[in-house]
Amino acid sequence: MESAKSAQKAWAKTPLWKRAELLHKAAAILKEHKAPIAQCLIKEIAKPAKDSVTEVVRSGDLISYTAEEGVRILGEGKFLVSDSFPGNDRTKYCLTSKIPLGVVLAIPPFNYPVNLAVSKIGPALIAGNSLVLKPPTQGAVSCLHMVHCFHLAGFPKGLISCVTGKGSEIGDFLTMHPGVNCISFTGGDTGIAISKKAGMIPLQMELGGKDACIVLEDADLDLVAANIIKGGFSYSGQRCTAIKVVLVMESVADALVEKVKARVAKLRVGPPENDCDITPVVTESSANFIEGLVLDAKEKGATFCQQYKREGNLIWPLLLDNVRPDMRIAWEEPFGPILPLIRINSVEEGIYHCNASNFGLQGCVFTKDINKAVLISDAMETGTVQINSAPARGPDHFPFQGLKESGIGSQGITNSINMMTKVKTTVINLPSPSYTMG
Numbered sequence: 001m002e003s004a005k006s007a008q009k010a011w012a013k014t015p016l017w018k019r020a021e022l023l024h025k026a027a028a029i030l031k032e033h034k035a036p037i038a039q040c041l042i043k044e045i046a047k048p049a050k051d052s053v054t055e056v057v058r059s060g061d062l063i064s065y066t067a068e069e070g071v072r073i074l075g076e077g078k079f080l081v082s083d084s085f086p087g088n089d090r091t092k093y094c095l096t097s098k099i100p101l102g103v104v105l106a107i108p109p110f111n112y113p114v115n116l117a118v119s120k121i122g123p124a125l126i127a128g129n130s131l132v133l134k135p136p137t138q139g140a141v142s143c144l145h146m147v148h149c150f151h152l153a154g155f156p157k158g159l160i161s162c163v164t165g166k167g168s169e170i171g172d173f174l175t176m177h178p179g180v181n182c183i184s185f186t187g188g189d190t191g192i193a194i195s196k197k198a199g200m201i202p203l204q205m206e207l208g209g210k211d212a213c214i215v216l217e218d219a220d221l222d223l224v225a226a227n228i229i230k231g232g233f234s235y236s237g238q239r240c241t242a243i244k245v246v247l248v249m250e251s252v253a254d255a256l257v258e259k260v261k262a263r264v265a266k267l268r269v270g271p272p273e274n275d276c277d278i279t280p281v282v283t284e285s286s287a288n289f290i291e292g293l294v295l296d297a298k299e300k301g302a303t304f305c306q307q308y309k310r311e312g313n314l315i316w317p318l319l320l321d322n323v324r325p326d327m328r329i330a331w332e333e334p335f336g337p338i339l340p341l342i343r344i345n346s347v348e349e350g351i352y353h354c355n356a357s358n359f360g361l362q363g364c365v366f367t368k369d370i371n372k373a374v375l376i377s378d379a380m381e382t383g384t385v386q387i388n389s390a391p392a393r394g395p396d397h398f399p400f401q402g403l404k405e406s407g408i409g410s411q412g413i414t415n416s417i418n419m420m421t422k423v424k425t426t427v428i429n430l431p432s433p434s435y436t437m438g
């Protein structure tokens, strides 16, 4: 913490173009090392091989974009004059600029240890902050290698520290440390606890979700089925933006279920090294939790579209039809390859279910009627609604935010840079009013 504090003082005096230059360099080095870092992701978090490489490349692109965006938005300030406010002459010139906050504590989750770390590191650094990264325990090795790329790029010593250790053991020390000036956290309920313990500092919290997929009668069902597979099952459902409940109009439900079943049958289940679609979930406790949801749904009469199968942490993809609101899976986030489908008789019923959730991250609606889609999007209490596509955080410069228990603040490159700065103003007071050309 001390070295982060002193390194930040010097870093804030480093010209913006130089900060950007170093970030571009780090991005290039990270991309050069995409293969070994992807190997770490495969081994640590069982991310399929191709997705692991994509995560590293996407992270390099994110860093470069952050450098470019930072140069633009941090290079600009505001100039205000006083006579626009009643009762004032033009005697005050107000200059505003964005200044760093100090030490940013970044805590990413296991599922995107590299990408969700750089989405915090990049904005923090370009804005002149220093960084303490607490990587997820599963994903820590990938994070250490990623941070090493920043060190190879020549960032000053002490500016970026990576502090490994279990969150349950070292978390409170870090999040309650008086030297921390901002916390950017992505993860589960832990974020709610952190926001209660943290001091009076800006918080960026991206937490869980129960993203609903509303399907209307006129939807292109092949498109919906393809998006349900991508949205519900990629990385075995371990994405905050995964489709976590399908709300489909009864009249097209049978047809949709058949199409999804056909695609589920084609998913390859197995080790991440073989680039299988469905790989083992991250821990045994996670697999046990998922199984608990499945057994609850079975007991309460859900229709199993596939046989439930589990070997260790590997769970076969499962679509549960005829899910009802009394089942846990209707509300809880499995973070696994299990997808509930609820049949609805009206759009209002779908919106009601979506809004009754304590989460409000993203949602999606499928229809050919753009006017209806916009009305539904407005009615859904979520940070983002995707029309005719599955929820997604990317592209990484899009704003990304959750309502209710899904988070505080907004991510995305521009919003994160702004969030990691404070506005500073300097007011020039003139002895007498001065009007241009006056």
Ligand SMILES: NC(=O)C1=CN([C@@H]2O[C@H](COP(=O)(O)OP(=O)(O)OC[C@H]3O[C@@H](n4cnc5c(N)ncnc54)[C@H](OP(=O)(O)O)[C@@H]3O)[C@@H](O)[C@H]2O)C=CC1
Binding pocket: 107, 108, 109, 110, 111, 112, 134, 135, 136, 137, 138, 165, 166, 167, 168, 170, 171, 172, 175, 186, 187, 188, 189, 190, 191, 194, 206, 207, 208, 209, 239, 240, 333, 335, 361, 402, 406
């Ligand atoms: N909205 C979003 O953008 C995203 C949300 N998520 C959500 O995250 C959850 C799954 O990710 P998971 O990694 O298991 O989430 P956790 O909340 O368990 O962990 C997230 C991070 O917090 C750390 N942590 C744990 N306890 C503490 C503590 N007391 N103080 C400080 N840090 C702590 C973890 O470290 P350690 O690993 O050592 O425990 C990890 O680095 C899901 O609910 C998912 O929806 C995930 C990705 C994106």
Ligand SMILES: O=C(O)[C@H](O)COP(=O)(O)O
Binding pocket: 111, 112, 238, 239, 240, 241, 242, 391, 392, 393, 394
């Ligand atoms: O943690 C997650 O689930 C990610 O933020 C999802 O990112 P993506 O939607 O771009 O895959």
